[in-house]
Amino acid sequence: MLPRIRTATLTGYPELARSLGLDPAALMAQVGLDLADLAVRDRWIPAAPAARLLDLSARQSGCPDFGLRLAAARSLGTLGPVSVVVRDEPDLRGVLHLLATHAHVYNEALHLRQWEDGDLAVVEAWLEFGGPAPHDQALDLAMAALVGVVRTLVGSDWRPQAAAFARPPPPEVEPWRRLFGPGVVFARQYTGLAFPAPDLDTRVITADPSLRPYTQLFLRTLLASGVPATTAAPADLRPADVADVVEFLLPLGRQSMTRASRLLDVRPGELQRHLAEQGETFSSVLDTTRARLAERYLANDHHSLTEVSQLLGFSAPSAFSRWFRRQFGMSPTAWRRAARDGSGSGTPPG
Structure with a gap:
């Protein structure tokens, strides 16, 4: 080729x-x-x-x-x-x-x-x-x-x-x-x-040592034909496996059920059924994964809100802010300020 x-x-x-x-x-x-x-x-x-x-x-x-x-x-x-x-x-x-x-x-x-x-x-x-x-x-x-x-x-x-x-x-x-x-x-x-x-x-000014293990994992999964190493057999599929795939897809802006199904080697209908049997939907796994990552990224002041929105797969910072307010009951800026002051009370959905 x-x-x-x-x-x-x-x-x-x-x-x-x-x-x-x-x-x-x-x-x-x-x-x-x-x-x-x-x-x-x-x-x-x-x-x-x-x-x-x-x-x-x-x-x-x-x-x-x-x-x-x-x-x-x-x-x-x-x-x-x-x-x-x-x-x-x-x-x-x-x-x-x-x-x-x-x-x-x-x-x-x-x-x-x-x-x-x-x-x-x-x-x-x-x-x-x-x-x-x-x-x-x-x-x-x-x-x-x-x-x-x-x-x-x-x-x-x-x-x-x-x-x-x-x-x-x-x-x-x-x-x-x-x-x-x-x-x-x-x-x-x-x-x-x-x-x-x-x-x-010379030090990289955007580097966050706490994130490097995750970015290196992302690189390894990317090089492994784009399929995360945690992919499970359909019969053993758990929400955690879907969350791993979602975390892989988010920075690429490709967090759809169709793409996740393809990486997990199951049909979208099968994926829906496996999740429903465990009281979950693809949307609930997506929201939970985003919420977990949002807390991690917002706790680090090196990442601007624009960068966080991109890492979480949102098309624009405004879309991220609306989603965040629905999940946490406050704006990302307020959450970051509260976390910095040690008074944060936002918790992820689930």
Whole structure:
């Protein structure tokens, strides 16, 4: 199978293309892609046509820094499920190791390798499409996105000491210098970033050590073909098994009974019956699981309410707040304040 990328990689493409006078739907059709696919962030599409799309867009718009501009629309969430794990790595070394080891989870064409050379650390990037495809814009996007991820995790002031690109020099290098710093060079043997080796020990500002065991469990279940290790045989199915699957699905926003049934290898009707026999419904398990996790996440001030709502699979913080008030009789902000003051009285449903 040819390498694929998540559609989240092209986040912001239609808007950027239109702003430059392009027709995104027509260009995507020209390379064999469908604009409608971008509405589903976790859909997989072939990587080579996506690279051709970036190259075609750069040429037709006369915008050689198209890939850099597209990277500006990226967020940590465009890494897909890996974003749930990478934010709790303890330091930059762990972040780069995770991104390099598990690049295939978010971009099957991208390869990263990190090593140290004396007092310098180097991250090299390359693409393998399984066939002919342009690399320049896709690598620009990947490198700019990597810098964005690092800045999100260790601080917005972080900048590589040098950035090397295998691509020919662009007509104007200023966009690259603004992003990567003055030490940008082109037409080199490889594409990569170099920075002081001590930066590898820089603490990740979003890391919560108490959550890392759970994010590592999430990663292991993700890599095990997306099926949680706790999956039980249908005859032995318990609400706790369903709760484990729900906890796995929540950060992905996929906490439906259909998806849970698929992971548990039972039909939705069977799942309903097993739960009913034990006095539960899928909705009750979902609410109980969310309530348990909400207490854990809100007890830690490192997580904003927006982040908590995303971890619990809500489409917006307002939806999370309404649900939380129904379950706990107070707002998330009030619960967090009460917990901080030692006067919290909210209890999960069940």
